[in-house]
Amino acid sequence: MDIIKVFGDNLKKYRTAMGISQEAFAEKCGMHRTYISAIECYRRSISLENIQRIADALGIETYELFLEEKADD
Template sequence: MDIVKVFGTNVKRYRQAMGISQEAFAEKCGLHRTYISAIECFRRSISLENIQRIADALEIDTYKLFMEE
């Protein structure tokens, strides 16, 4: 399992299910749009603090971001 790919894929999937753009989502998280883009394109590792911010913005339990389909 490539955890960076699993995480990035899940962030994108949940964000799109909410129907919001990367820019709107980044604002909701308090992060920059390019940071969200880098996560979704598997180019960025991420801190625990930012993982929690993303999960909170997606309104899901954090562990769901690490589950493979």
Template sequence: MDIVKVFGNNVKKYRNLLGISQEEFAYKCGLHRTYISAIECHRRSISLENIQRIADALNIETYKLFIESKEEEL
């Protein structure tokens, strides 16, 4: 399992479920849009503090960002 990929894919999935842009989501997290883009494109490892910010902005439990979906395993 590539944790950076799983995390990035989950951030994008949950952000899209909220129907908000990267820019709007970044603002909600207190982070920069390019930082969110780098996470979603699997180019960035992030701190625990920022993981919590992201989970809070998505209004989900933090652990859900680390669950690998079945589609990713294929």
């Protein structure tokens, strides 16, 4: 499991399900758009504090950002 990829994919999935841009989401959680972009493109590792801020802004439990989607067989 590539945890950075799983986290980035989940962040993008939940953010787009909310129907908001990276910029609007970044503002909602008090971060910069380029930081959110870097996470979604697997170029950033992030702190536990920022993980919690992202989960709060998404309205989900923190662990949900680490759940790997299983491919259908």
